[in-house]
Amino acid sequence: MSKFYLGIDMGGTSIKIAVVDDKANILEESSLDTDIKAQPKKVINDIVNACKILKYYGKVKSIGIGIAGDIDFKKGIVRFSPNLPRWKNVPLKKEIEKTTKKTVLIDNDANTACIGAFWLDLKSKSDNMICVTLGTGVGGGIIVDKKLYRGNTGTAGEIGHMTLEVNGNKCNCGNLGCAETYIGAKYLVNRAVELMKTKSSKNILKLSGNNNSNITPKILSAAAAAGDLTAKQIWSEAGEKLGVLLANIINFFNPDSIVLCGGISKAGEELLKHANKQIKSRAFKTAADSCKIVISKYTNKLGVVGAAMLVKN
Ligand SMILES: [Zn+2]
Numbered sequence: 001m002s003k004f005y006l007g008i009d010m011g012g013t014s015i016k017i018a019v020v021d022d023k024a025n026i027l028e029e030s031s032l033d034t035d036i037k038a039q040p041k042k043v044i045n046d047i048v049n050a051c052k053i054l055k056y057y058g059k060v061k062s063i064g065i066g067i068a069g070d071i072d073f074k075k076g077i078v079r080f081s082p083n084l085p086r087w088k089n090v091p092l093k094k095e096i097e098k099t100t101k102k103t104v105l106i107d108n109d110a111n112t113a114c115i116g117a118f119w120l121d122l123k124s125k126s127d128n129m130i131c132v133t134l135g136t137g138v139g140g141g142i143i144v145d146k147k148l149y150r151g152n153t154g155t156a157g158e159i160g161h162m163t164l165e166v167n168g169n170k171c172n173c174g175n176l177g178c179a180e181t182y183i184g185a186k187y188l189v190n191r192a193v194e195l196m197k198t199k200s201s202k203n204i205l206k207l208s209g210n211n212n213s214n215i216t217p218k219i220l221s222a223a224a225a226a227g228d229l230t231a232k233q234i235w236s237e238a239g240e241k242l243g244v245l246l247a248n249i250i251n252f253f254n255p256d257s258i259v260l261c262g263g264i265s266k267a268g269e270e271l272l273k274h275a276n277k278q279i280k281s282r283a284f285k286t287a288a289d290s291c292k293i294v295i296s297k298y299t300n301k302l303g304v305v306g307a308a309m310l311v312k313n
Helices: 040-052 092-100 109-120 185-195 202-207 217-225 229-253 263-267 269-282 285-289 299-309
Strands: 004-010 014-021 026-033 062-067 070-072 077-080 088-090 103-108 129-134 138-144 257-261 292-295
Touching: 004 040, 004 109, 004 299, 014 040, 014 299, 026 040, 026 299, 040 092, 062 092, 062 109, 062 299, 070 103, 077 092, 092 103, 103 109, 109 129, 109 138, 109 257, 109 299, 129 229, 129 263, 185 217, 185 229, 185 263, 202 217, 202 229, 217 229, 217 263, 217 269, 229 257, 229 263, 229 269, 229 285, 263 269, 263 299, 269 292
Parallel strands: 004 062, 062 103, 129 257, 257 292
Antiparallel strands: 004 014, 014 026, 070 077, 077 088, 129 138
8 A cells, every 4th residue: 555745845935735655756735825924833833734634634644844944853843944034943843743643754955855856856766866956055965875864963965065165255154165155046146247247248138127136047047048158157157166066076975866956957058068077077987977967857846745755765
């Protein structure tokens, strides 16, 4: 008999809910808006109510939750989440177990995305993999022998805060030269604004309606596809930095696969061709040749599916 797993992905604007089977196929989906102003108790209550009306709810044995921020996986506590400013040391696991009487696991959203990529993009046919989330921030997850690796204090996989430049850009984490400060969304946009002071860029200007504050990675991607040289330069620089980061990861970890997900990964070949050049010239040949680099086709589903499958990995 098939087993059913419930996943919850708590984002800054919406909370996605899904029930999946033991192959991670989505059977049922739902969502609600994230009420960032409400007390945690109210949000938890809304989530539980949304789960209870699902058709499969009665058949589900476990609930997994992914949430951005500093999460204590062992104790099931949200220490801090940037998406939910009112949440400080919230015992989310205990609260939901109390009202649902089901097993509850919580983890940070980079780890749930990694599990989602393991099931959806790699169809669980990987032993050792890395998932890199490229968005506003740059996150990562590590799977070793088909199990998520969390490290000693749950910090493992902070790929975005690996140093790429010794005296580089200042990062929010306090360090200098973090990968996130070269390939995160905000950096790409700032870099575009900076380059456009001295370089012409018809496509970026047109797509952003002549307003710098409208520039997004999506616009930079479309501009590059239309042949815009400034946009191409931005992706070339970001791809180069990403490639250095991935070459380091390949030499250190020797994964069979690396999955790239998140909004910025949608730049696709424009980003990957520059990254691959760096990987080829920097990483050990056998390790690089045996590592498959995949751009996720399921970015929007990874979090919720990975949360559901937390209990299996
Ligand atoms: Zn950092």
